[in-house]
Amino acid sequence: MTSSAIVSRYASALADVVTGPSGMDAPQALQQLRGFEALLAGSVDLQNALASPAVAAARKRAVVRKLADQLGLAKIARNFLLVLTDHRRMGALAEIIDAFEIQLDERLGFVRAELHSAVSLDDRQKAALAEELSRLTGKRVRARFTVKPELIGGAVARIGSTVYDGSVRGQLDALGHKLAAE
Amino acid sequence: MAQIRADEITSLLRQEIENYERAIDVSETGSVISVGDGIARIHGLEKVMAGELIQFPHDVSGIAMNLEEDQVGAVLLGDYTHIREGDEVRRTSRIMSVPVGEAMVGRVVNALGAPIDGKGPIHTTTFNAVERLAPGVVDRQPVKEPLQTGIKAIDSMIPIGRGQRELVIGDRQTGKTALALDTIINQKGGNVICIYVAIGQKRSTVAQVVKTLEEFGAMDYSIVVAATASDPAPMQYIAPYCGCAMGEFFRDSARHALCIYDDLSKHAAAYREISLLLRRPPGREAFPGDVFFLHSRLLERAAKLNNENGGGSLTALPFIETQAGDISAYIPTNVISITDGQIYLQTDLFNSNVRPAIDVGLSVSRVGGNAQIKAMRQVAGTLRLDLAQYRNLAAFAQFGSDLDKASQAQLNRGRRLVEVLKQLQYQPLPVEKQVAIIFAGTSGFLDDLPVEQCRKFEQDLYSYIDNAHPSMWAQIREKKTLDDALRNELQGAVKEFKARFIAQEKQATTLNA
Numbered sequence: 064m065t066s067s068a069i070v071s072r073y074a075s076a077l078a079d080v081v082t083g084p085s086g087m088d089a090p091q092a093l094q095q096l097r098g099f100e101a102l103l104a105g106s107v108d109l110q111n112a113l114a115s116p117a118v119a120a121a122r123k124r125a126v127v128r129k130l131a132d133q134l135g136l137a138k139i140a141r142n143f144l145l146v147l148t149d150h151r152r153m154g155a156l157a158e159i160i161d162a163f164e165i166q167l168d169e170r171l172g173f174v175r176a177e178l179h180s181a182v183s184l185d186d187r188q189k190a191a192l193a194e195e196l197s198r199l200t201g202k203r204v205r206a207r208f209t210v211k212p213e214l215i216g217g218a219v220a221r222i223g224s225t226v227y228d229g230s231v232r233g234q235l236d237a238l239g240h241k242l243a244a245e
Numbered sequence: 246m247a248q249i250r251a252d253e254i255t256s257l258l259r260q261e262i263e264n265y266e267r268a269i270d271v272s273e274t275g276s277v278i279s280v281g282d283g284i285a286r287i288h289g290l291e292k293v294m295a296g297e298l299i300q301f302p303h304d305v306s307g308i309a310m311n312l313e314e315d316q317v318g319a320v321l322l323g324d325y326t327h328i329r330e331g332d333e334v335r336r337t338s339r340i341m342s343v344p345v346g347e348a349m350v351g352r353v354v355n356a357l358g359a360p361i362d363g364k365g366p367i368h369t370t371t372f373n374a375v376e377r378l379a380p381g382v383v384d385r386q387p388v389k390e391p392l393q394t395g396i397k398a399i400d401s402m403i404p405i406g407r408g409q410r411e412l413v414i415g416d417r418q419t420g421k422t423a424l425a426l427d428t429i430i431n432q433k434g435g436n437v438i439c440i441y442v443a444i445g446q447k448r449s450t451v452a453q454v455v456k457t458l459e460e461f462g463a464m465d466y467s468i469v470v471a472a473t474a475s476d477p478a479p480m481q482y483i484a485p486y487c488g489c490a491m492g493e494f495f496r497d498s499a500r501h502a503l504c505i506y507d508d509l510s511k512h513a514a515a516y517r518e519i520s521l522l523l524r525r526p527p528g529r530e531a532f533p534g535d536v537f538f539l540h541s542r543l544l545e546r547a548a549k550l551n552n553e554n555g556g557g558s559l560t561a562l563p564f565i566e567t568q569a570g571d572i573s574a575y576i577p578t579n580v581i582s583i584t585d586g587q588i589y590l591q592t593d594l595f596n597s598n599v600r601p602a603i604d605v606g607l608s609v610s611r612v613g614g615n616a617q618i619k620a621m622r623q624v625a626g627t628l629r630l631d632l633a634q635y636r637n638l639a640a641f642a643q644f645g646s647d648l649d650k651a652s653q654a655q656l657n658r659g660r661r662l663v664e665v666l667k668q669l670q671y672q673p674l675p676v677e678k679q680v681a682i683i684f685a686g687t688s689g690f691l692d693d694l695p696v697e698q699c700r701k702f703e704q705d706l707y708s709y710i711d712n713a714h715p716s717m718w719a720q721i722r723e724k725k726t727l728d729d730a731l732r733n734e735l736q737g738a739v740k741e742f743k744a745r746f747i748a749q750e751k752q753a754t755t756l757n758a
Contacts, residue, residue, distance in 0.1 A: 227271050
């Protein structure tokens with residue numbers, strides 16, 4: 064089994080629980096898990112303790128439980144971390160959270176868009192672009208903006224594997240192809 | 246490339262600028278994870294469909310072959326050395342197609358349909374998908390028109406009909422390609438378009454084939470599709486489908502086409518290469534599980550359409566090269582079971598100077614007599630049987646035992662029939678001449694001639710009838726059957742000629758002595 068398969072399985076199970084009937088506020092869950100991830104990343108000792116087979120499972124569980132209480136994690140988040148500890152998948156936590164975030168977006172009708180523009184945009188332009196993309200995809204768009212001067216002018220939006228290319232660079236490339244083909 | 250004038254560029258640019266607002270290019274993209282051995286693994290392209298054409302940078306295209314959970318496996322067509330990890334690829338929403346039509350005739354093209362004969366671009370606007378479904382059951386009719394190969398042994402005993410699939414199988418150097426060339430040359434003046442697909446052959450061999458076809462004026466109605474040994478495996482893999490697509494154009498426009506796949510063993514090997522690189526599980530002889538379907542879907546496209554569909558036909562002559570005469574290997578048995586018969590060429594026969602080296606015992610045509618003109622059926626009816634009995638007896642007679650008179654006669658007849666069926670390369674015979682000589686052989690006119698004179702007899706017989714009975718060829722050709730009058734005339738002519746021939750030979754021997 065590939066690691067990506069493992070990651071997506073844990074992520075979708077977590078998303079099921081979070082968005083389920085006894086669920087919790089999704090952004091909150093995400094934030095809490097990110098908090099634990101930051102803690103884990105910051106402490107090599109904790110990483111070792113949770114990864115080491117020499118530490119008994121019960122003690123690992125106790126550590127995670129204590130940390131969760133201190134961080135004030137919700138029940139679902141705490142249980143999820145305990146499951147990961149039991150299954151010795153704590154190493155994949157960061158990836159699982161990333162996948163979980165994507166899963167959540169999908170379920171809540173969000174799509175992620177990367178928007179590259181030639182010049183930096185003001186808020187009004189950003190909103191207009193996001194609006195237009197929402198209209199195109201029929202979903203709410205969560206956009207990330209970057210500036211790429213090599214586009215010369217216009218903007219390129221990438222949603223998943225679909226690319227909407229309205230840049231001058233793209234036009235010039237297309238023109239170049241057309242001329243070369245003739 | 247034609248020279249572009251500066252003002253043309255300006256006007257083009259102006260148009261582009263004017264239309265700028267409208268042009269937002271929407272595409273689905275992915276990125277190359279890894280590339281190598283003619284295979285690319287791609288991330289993204291979530292909606293790509295199996296068999297879809299994918300556009301890579303540097304004008305290379307590929308075909309999506311493996312759709313996996315988080316990546317797409319694609320084969321690359323063309324020069325893939327410039328493609329790098331991380332390159333952006335695009336969906337095209339098209340499946341692979343090749344140019345087809347009249348303009349292709351007389352040309353040598355590669356597996357993508359691009360000309361490689363240096364005779365300039367091909368002007369055709371018609372394209373056919375490379376992978377198409379075979380015509381259905383109701384669109385077909387039984388094979389009934391003969392496709393004359395011009396080879397006596399085949400046309401008399403293993404007749405091939407239009408729309409049939411006849412396998413040509415044999416070791417290397419047994420005359421498989423020669424048989425193909427003879428068949429193509431024999432279509433001269435007819436209405437059959439010939440497509441020769443060379444798969445995994447040496448470029449020199451392909452050049453030789455093209456040269457031969459040109460010499461005999463056969464390129465005027467032929468297309469050569471070449472995916473040579475130096476072309477990447479994906480090109481060799483699609484080449485037969487590409488040739489078939491070109492043939493289908495003629496089939497579907499109520500004409501006749503003949504497609505020769507030389508050879509499908511190398512095609513299977515190319516497909517095995519692709520499959521293993523794509524990490525599909527290997528099976529017997531390391532071929533993938535769908536190697537049977539690989540050939541069956543290709544050969545199923547050969548068909549004789551019914552009259553509502555124009556009555557066109559596509560005949561397939563797949564070739565298989567065996568190793569040391571082993572026809573029970575994996576690919577040979579597969580293709581034998583797909584086709585409507587096989588022509589088996591044998592090294593032993595070839596070396597003992599029986600050429601074409603057709604093993605009459607192992608060769609069959611399951612469409613058989615329907616694909617023969619009646620006259621041929623009449624004269625060749627006993628030929629197979631005679632030869633079979635001859636072979637049995639010949640094996641027996643090798644022990645030097647005394648034979649009764651009937652057996653002696655059978656041996657005699659057999660030896661002469663074998664002699665009569667020999668034929669030189671590039672000399673296909675029209676069916677009426679075949680009828681005449683086979684008539685002479687099976688009616689026993691050759692039995693008292695020395696074996697070594699049989700072939701001279703044959704040649705002289707043709708020229709004698711040309712001169713003395715010039716209308717006979719046309720009669721056989723048009724009536725297509727030997728009625729009593731014609732049979733008597735033919736018998737008379739052969740008898741008359743034989744008397745002359747014997748006298749002439751006697752004179753020659755006395756002169757020499």
